[in-house]
Amino acid sequence: xxxxxxxxxxxxxxxxxxxxxxxxxxxxxxxxxxxxxxxxxxxxxxxxxxxxxxxxxxxxxxxxxxxxxxxxxxxxxxxxxxxxxxxxxxxxxxxxxxxxxxxxxxxxxxxxxxxxxxxxxxxxxxxxxxxxxxxxxxxxxxxxxxxxxxxxxxxxxxxxxxxxxx
Amino acid sequence: xxxxxxxxxxxxxxxxxxxxxxxxxxxxxxxxxxxxxxxxxxxxxxxxxxxxxxxxxxxxxxxxxxxxxxxxxxxxxxxxxxxxxxxxxxxxxxxxxxxxxxxxxxxxxxxxxxxxxxxxxxxxxxxxxxxxxxxxxxxxxxxxxxxxxxxxxxxxxxxxxxxxxxxxxxxxxxxxxxxxxxxxxxxxxxxxxxxxxxxxxxxxxxxxxxxxxxxxxxxxxxxxxxxxxxxxxxxxxxxxxxxxxxxxxxxxxxxxxxxxxxxxxxxxxxxxxxxxxxxxxxxxxxxxxxxxxxxxxxxxxxxxxxxxxxxxxxxxxxxxxxxxxxxxxxxxxxxxxxxxxxxxxxxxxxxxxxxxxxxxxxxxxxxxxxxxxxxxxxxxxxxxxxxxxxxxxxxxxxxxxxxxxxxxxxxxxxxxxxxxxxxxxxxxxxxxxxxxxxxxxxxxxxxxxxxxxxxxxxxxxxxxxxxxxxxxxxxxxxxxxxxxxxxxxxxxxxxxxxxxxxxxxxxxxxxxxxxxxxxxxxxxxxxxxxxxxxxxxxxxxxxxxxxxxxxxxxxxxxxxxxxxxxxxxxxxxxxxxxxxxxxxxxxxxxxxxxxxxxxxxxxxxxxxxxxxxxxxxxxxxxxxxxxxxxxxxxxxxxxxxxxxxxxxxxxxxxxxxxxxxxxxxxxxxxxxxxxxxxxxxxxxxxxxxxxxxxxxxxxxxxxxxxxxxxxxxxxxxxxxxxxxxxxxxxxxxxxxxxxxx
Numbered sequence: 022x023x024x025x026x027x028x029x030x031x032x033x034x035x036x037x038x039x040x041x042x043x044x045x046x047x048x049x050x051x052x053x054x055x056x057x058x059x060x061x062x063x064x065x066x067x068x069x070x071x072x073x074x075x076x077x078x079x080x081x082x083x084x085x086x087x088x089x090x091x092x093x094x095x096x097x098x099x100x101x102x103x104x105x106x107x108x109x110x111x112x113x114x115x116x117x118x119x120x121x122x123x124x125x126x127x128x129x130x131x132x133x134x135x136x137x138x139x140x141x142x143x144x145x146x147x148x149x150x151x152x153x154x155x156x157x158x159x160x161x162x163x164x165x166x167x168x169x170x171x172x173x174x175x176x177x178x179x180x181x182x183x184x185x186x187x
Numbered sequence: 188x189x190x191x192x193x194x195x196x197x198x199x200x201x202x203x204x205x206x207x208x209x210x211x212x213x214x215x216x217x218x219x220x221x222x223x224x225x226x227x228x229x230x231x232x233x234x235x236x237x238x239x240x241x242x243x244x245x246x247x248x249x250x251x252x253x254x255x256x257x258x259x260x261x262x263x264x265x266x267x268x269x270x271x272x273x274x275x276x277x278x279x280x281x282x283x284x285x286x287x288x289x290x291x292x293x294x295x296x297x298x299x300x301x302x303x304x305x306x307x308x309x310x311x312x313x314x315x316x317x318x319x320x321x322x323x324x325x326x327x328x329x330x331x332x333x334x335x336x337x338x339x340x341x342x343x344x345x346x347x348x349x350x351x352x353x354x355x356x357x358x359x360x361x362x363x364x365x366x367x368x369x370x371x372x373x374x375x376x377x378x379x380x381x382x383x384x385x386x387x388x389x390x391x392x393x394x395x396x397x398x399x400x401x402x403x404x405x406x407x408x409x410x411x412x413x414x415x416x417x418x419x420x421x422x423x424x425x426x427x428x429x430x431x432x433x434x435x436x437x438x439x440x441x442x443x444x445x446x447x448x449x450x451x452x453x454x455x456x457x458x459x460x461x462x463x464x465x466x467x468x469x470x471x472x473x474x475x476x477x478x479x480x481x482x483x484x485x486x487x488x489x490x491x492x493x494x495x496x497x498x499x500x501x502x503x504x505x506x507x508x509x510x511x512x513x514x515x516x517x518x519x520x521x522x523x524x525x526x527x528x529x530x531x532x533x534x535x536x537x538x539x540x541x542x543x544x545x546x547x548x549x550x551x552x553x554x555x556x557x558x559x560x561x562x563x564x565x566x567x568x569x570x571x572x573x574x575x576x577x578x579x580x581x582x583x584x585x586x587x588x589x590x591x592x593x594x595x596x597x598x599x600x601x602x603x604x605x606x607x608x609x610x611x612x613x614x615x616x617x618x619x620x621x622x623x624x625x626x627x628x629x630x631x632x633x634x635x636x637x638x639x640x641x642x643x644x645x646x647x648x649x650x651x652x653x654x655x656x657x658x659x660x661x662x663x664x665x666x667x668x669x670x671x672x673x674x675x676x677x678x679x680x681x682x683x684x685x686x687x688x689x690x691x692x693x694x695x696x697x698x699x700x701x702x703x704x705x706x707x708x709x710x711x712x713x714x715x716x717x718x719x720x721x722x723x724x725x726x727x728x729x730x731x732x733x734x735x736x737x738x739x740x741x742x743x744x745x746x747x748x749x750x751x752x753x754x755x756x757x758x759x760x761x762x763x764x765x766x767x768x769x770x771x772x773x774x775x776x777x778x779x780x781x782x783x784x785x786x787x788x789x790x791x792x793x794x795x796x797x798x799x800x801x802x803x804x805x806x807x808x809x810x811x812x813x814x815x816x817x818x819x820x821x822x823x824x825x826x827x828x829x830x831x832x833x834x835x836x837x838x839x840x841x842x843x844x845x846x847x848x849x850x851x852x853x854x855x856x857x858x859x860x861x862x863x864x865x866x867x868x869x870x871x872x873x874x875x876x877x878x879x880x881x882x883x884x885x886x887x888x889x890x891x892x893x894x895x896x897x898x899x900x901x902x903x904x905x906x907x908x909x910x911x912x913x914x915x916x917x918x919x920x921x922x923x924x925x926x927x928x
Contacts, residue, residue, distance in 0.1 A: 032608060032652055035699070035817070042652065046609050049550050051467065059606030075470060075604050078735040079651075079698070079811055109881070112874035124837050127692050129770035130741035133785045136481065136496070137894040138728040140738070142870070143877070149870040151736040151812040156729035158479060158498060158897040160888040162918035163877065167600045169472040173509045178466055 024052045030062050056179075067095050072184035074103075075169050080150050081107065083169065085185020090171070098147035106165035108143050111152060116140040117159065203314055203352045204283055205447065210309045210319075210352065214284045227286070227559055230455040235448050246441065246449045247289065247552065253433030254278050254291035257358070261426030267363045267415045268678055269372075270422060272670045273640040275361035278426050280434070281305055282450050283352045287555040289453065294359060294664050295544060296335055296537035299558055301357035303333030303533040304341060308389050317391055321347040324393035324424060326402075328365075329386050330531040330580035331573075337383045337581050338365045338372040342392075342423035346431045348443050354450070356430040358423035363636045363678075364625075366410040367581060369791045371623025372638050375722045376790050377579040378493045378525040384581075385409040396428065411625065412636050457556020462511030464547050465560075468610065469507045469601035476596045477502040478589035481728040481896065482526050483786045493525040496896040498728070499570055500904050501586060502911070503593035507601060514562040515539060515594065519911030522903045523573035528585030532565045532572040538587040539563065539594070545665055546598050546612065569907060585724060588617040588662060592731035592808075595648070599734060603651055613648030613655070613695070613734040615662045616704060616805030619723035619743070624791060626717030628680040637682055637719060639675040643667035646694055646702030646806035649737060654820075655702030655807035657829070658689070681714025682800075686765030690803045691828050696838050697737030697809025698816050703829050704740075706803030708766045708773070710753060717794040721745055721802055726787030737809030743787035744770065748799040751779035767801045769831065813839050814863055818854065825852045840866045885919045891927060901927040 024032075024045055031037040032046060052058070063082070064073050071084035071093060083103045084093045090103035092110075100110040116122050117139045122131040125140075132138040137159040143152045155163070175183040202209040208216070220229035236243040257278045262271050269275045277293035285305030290298045304327040313319055325343040328334050334341065339361055346354040367374045367384030377383050385406060392402040398420070406420070407413035438446050480499035488494040499521040506514045523529045539561065544553050565572035570586055592614035599611040625636045643661035661667045672684045685708040695701035711717050723743040724730065732739050746767055756763045756777075764776040774781055777799065782789075794800065821841040824830045830838075832845040832852070840863035843854040891898065905912040905926055916925055 029606070035652055037652065042609060051607065053467075055606040076606075077600075078603070079815075109877045111877050112871070113877045113880045114870065114874040115880065125696060125738060125834075126741045127770060127831075127834065129744040129783070129785060130692060132729060132742055133727040135894060136498070136728045137897050138479075140729075141880075142874070144870050144874055146876070149867050151814070151870070153736055154733050154738050156732040156739045157477065158728070158900060159893045160884060160897065160901065160919075161477070162915060163881075164475045164477065166475050166597075167472065167604070168474075169470050169604060170507075170509075171472075173471040177509045178471070 024055065024058070026058060026062060029058045033059070033062060069097055074171050074183055074185060075174070077167060078152060080145060080152060083171065085183070090185065094145050094147065096145060096148040096150070098145055104168070106163065108153060108163050108165070110146070111143040112146045114142045114144070116142070201350060203319060203350065205351055210283055210314045211312060214306065214309050217284045217286070221559060227455040227458055227556055228451045230451055233452045233456055235445065235452050236456065242441070243449065243452070246437065247453055249433070249437055250280060250289045253430055254280060254289055257426035257429040258291040258293055260429060261358070261422045264418055264422040264425055265360065266418045268670060268674050269363055269638065269640050270360050270419055272674050273643055273664070273667050275640065275664060275667070276422065277359055278430055279357045280430060281355040281357060282454070283354065285309060285355065286454055288354070288450050289552070289554050292666055294361065295553070296541040296663055297339070297341070297359045298540045298553070299536045299555060300333045300335055300533045301341055301343065301359070302555055304343065304389055305355050307332045319345050319352065320394065321345070322395045323391060324396070324398060325389060326387040326392045327389045329388040329576070330534060330583065331576050332389055333533050334531070335534045335537050336373065336583045337367070337386065338362045340387070340419070340423070342420065342427055344424070344427040344431060346434050348435070348438050353438065353443060353446065354434055356427040358426045360419045360423055362410070362419060363415050363638050364411045369720065370411060370625040370636065370718055371620070371720060373584070373620045373623065373722065374527055374581040375720055375788055376489050377527045377581045378490050379579050380577050383579055398424070411634060453552055454554055454556040457552045457554040458560045459556070460552055461543070461548060461557040461560040465507060465513055466511040468547060468605060468607055469598065470604035471507045471509055474505040474597035474600055475503070476593035478593045478731050479728065480528060480585055480589050480730055481725050482524070482528065483727045484526065487786060487788060487790055489790055490525065495899070497524055497526065498896040498900040499524070499528065499586065500900050501571070501590045501593065503590060503597060505594065505597045512560050512562065514564070516564040517569070517571050517590065518564060518566055519904055519908045520566055520569040520571045521900060522568065522907050523570045523575060523578050527579045527581035528570065528583065529573050529578040529580050530571050530583035530586040531580060534580070534583045534587055535565045535571050535590065536563060538591050541663055542591045542594055546595060546610070566908065582722070584618070584663065589730045591662065592617070596732070596734055608651035611651035611734070611810065613701065613737060613808040613810050614731050615647050615660060615807050616645035616740055617724055617730060618642045618645055618661060618663070618804070619787060621707070621723065621802040621804070622709070622719050622721055622800060624717065624719035626681050626714045629713050629715060635678065635680045635714070637679045639679065640667070641669045641675065641707070642804060644669040644705065645804050646704050646740060648695070648701050648807035649697055649699035649810035651699070651735070651810055654700050655694070657702040658705040658804065660702065681711060681717060682709050683712055684709050685763070685799070688766045688768055689828050691768065691831050692834050693741045693803070693806035694829055695733050695738050695740040695806055695809035696813045697733055698811025698813065699737070699809065700816070700824065700829065701740050701807030701809050704804040704806045706766050706768070706801060708764060708799060708801045711794045711796055711798045714796070718791045719794050719800055720791040721789050721800065723787035723802060723804070727785050731808060733808040734810050736812040738813070739808050740806040742785070743803065743805055744783065744785050745787055745789055746773060746781065746783040746801045748773065748777055749780040749782070749795065751777050751797050751799060753777065753797045753799070764799065767803070773799070773801060814866060818859060822852045822854055826850050836862060888919055889921070898927050
């Protein structure tokens with residue numbers, strides 16, 4: 022189904038009505054221009070000019086800069102180079118003890134602390150938005166969960182150069 | 188060469204494959220052409236589809252219609268509510284080589300498992316050694332040869348035309364009991380094959396459309412519920428025969444050559460469709476996630492070998508390639524263990540299908556074509572591909588479901604990157620099994636099984652634009668529903684319900700929350716010799732995460748009450764419990780021996796008259812930062828009993844007064860603003876740079892300062908996978924000889 026900029030803005034903001042979501046956005050076939058529409062909406066929502074290449078989550082993007090491709094937050098903080106694990110450049114809070122876990126969950130419905138299982142909350146070091154939460158056993162490596170192949174996407178799938186190369 | 192029998196009943200030495208080939212020759216040709224051309228059977232163009240699309244689509248619709256018709260009709264032959272009410276059955280149509288042309292609706296996790304069983308029969312040369320003839324009936328539930336778990340049973344029927352095998356029909360049902368070491372269908376106590384129960388290993392169980400008497404006797408005497416077994420078998424067989432008739436009619440209408448051409452083109456189209464959909468919906472690159480399966484058997488386990496706490500590692504790395512193909516790699520999965528969660532590679536591939544059909548291919552031609560477009564690595568000798576028939580595979584979902592929680596998150600990162608936020612799903616609650624067991628109903632002195640499938644209503648994970656579905660989803664059968672209480676009570680005579688209710692605080696927190704779970708309380712009434720086990724996972728630890736700042740759902744616990752004063756309460760017209768809405772609510776309305784643990788499971792336990800059993804189903808994972816959830820939604824959450832007021836204040840910073848009687852929440856706007864600001868300030872003061880965390884956590888690993896089950900996990904994986912071990916050591920900058928014991 023074809024969608025318009027207004028609908029995508031509302032989709033991103035979570036303000037799209039169920040009727041529009043059901044009738045215009047969810048059904049197949051999907052609108053072929055969705056990526057570009059989304060990218061344009063996101064670009065207009067941030068206060069900086071670096072071209073967004075791909076959104077990673079609600080607050081992080083891979084962007085093009087004069088110093089190469091970077092992971093940048095919507096607040097303006099630049100976390101790292103695009104190929105790096107951005108979580109290693111955040112601030113992290115770890116919940117492992119029962120009293121820390123039971124702040125979020127009730128008694129009997131959170132992990133047994135004797136199992137040394139952790140919730141790792143990763144925050145933007147500038148604005149403290151919560152960017153990711155890992156639920157892993159103690160000692161587990163911090164995974165780089167998505168490593169996008171940006172040039173293959175633009176050049177092979179979109180048949181154009183990435184915005185930072187145009 | 189043994190004789191085979193043609194349609195006229197005459198013996199013949201002619202091969203039964205197409206154009207004078209044996210089945211082994213057909214399978215070898217198929218595999219060679221796929222290898223050479225990357226296309227199913229080397230099909231370069233979809234000629235029938237291109238030249239006569241109407242006929243092609245009509246044929247596919249006819250096959251699908253026949254499959255769905257077989258399912259919807261045959262299920263009425265069954266008496267088991269698991270099959271009849273919940274629809275735990277499916278039918279599939281395969282090529283002679285065992286490649287799925289189309290599945291019915293239902294437990295389509297079996298799209299590929301039936302395929303593996305047929306290929307096994309071909310590779311073992313059943314064509315000559317055992318004979319494959321018109322009217323033959325085969326049966327398989329041997330997991331390593333093509334099945335998900337022991338209690339799923341396949342009936343497989345060859346379809347002939349003029350002496351040639353043109354297709355196979357396969358029907359699967361989930362049995363209420365498979366005759367294992369304990370009552371129930373998904374045993375928790377089983378640690379090896381020798382405790383699993385009845386196995387049929389690609390066995391010929393009938394000919395001339397009749398089941399062998401010795402097979403019927405063997406099977407019905409091997410299970411605790413022979414009547415359900417008998418009717419389930421007749422259900423599968425009648426559905427296969429309906430399908431056979433439909434294929435024969437189609438061949439009469441279009442000719443056998445067109446049917447053959449259609450079979451191959453439909454599978455190639457399935458392969459092409461998946462690649463096109465990947466290019467349309469995902470983003471090329473590498474995706475990583477990991478799930479974990481706690482196995483808290485130290486206290487609960489029966490056999491000495493299983494009496495330990497274990498933690499299975501289920502990592503999933505996926506790659507989306509430039510050509511639109513996908514890979515799923517579980518390098519680093521734990522070794523198999525003395526538990527029922529071992530999962531054969533075919534089971535894992537089944538999990539892939541049931542996932543892809545919901546995430547990516549919900550409107551395409553779903554068949555084995557998709558299988559040929561995905562490169563999978565379920566490492567040999569791991570818990571997701573033990574290659575060891577002596578293992579127990581009774582509850583393989585204990586590995587499948589956590590693993591695909593990771594797959595769904597990986598795919599969702601791709602959807603998000605492409606702007607398809609509405610397609611994001613953070614995962615789901617993993618079902619486990621509510622209750623299993625059985626007993627004798629005093630009024631009839633008959634055995635009644637317990638295996639309610641109301642577990643098929645879990646919380647679904649959130650998307651990136653809305654909350655997850657509350658108590659209405661099962662990953663393994665997207666069409667399943669909870670079933671009326673009365674439907675289960677019809678069968679489970681001695682275990683009526685005292686209540687079903689929404690379970691607050693189960694949903695994973697986030698900007699969009701996961702769907703919520705629910706709970707039920709039941710009582711032993713008018714029954715004796717009752718034994719029940721409960722198996723809801725995960726307890727004791729999380730198995731999966733949320734997405735993009737959302738949290739995982741709450742964990743599960745167990746509670747039961749023995750030697751209760753329930754009958755006294757009935758006599759005295761006093762309040763009795765109807766659930767355990769908030770943990771320990773139950774205790775307020777019952778006196779007795781209340782047993783409560785953080786483990787979501789207990790092994791078979793004796794229950795007496797008036798004893799109570801409680802079980803609850805989980806919520807789904809959340810999406811995004813909870814502080815970004817709109818206050819209006821949080822208020823609604825409290826009023827609808829998704830969360831309690833204390834929890835929303837701590838997690839979402841939403842403050843107010845809740846009136847239970849009117850179920851209204853009076854928002855304190857100023858207090859909420861202040862509370863949210865405090866939560867954000869605490870993030871800054873209570874966090875540390877990830878680099879500092881890395882330093883302290885590294886020291887901890889070097890000191891071995893983690894729990895025994897976590898040590899068990901690392902030790903097993905470092906021993907199992909050189910590749911994963913190298914990544915682990917590289918991340919923590921540990922020497923090559925580092926190990927954990």
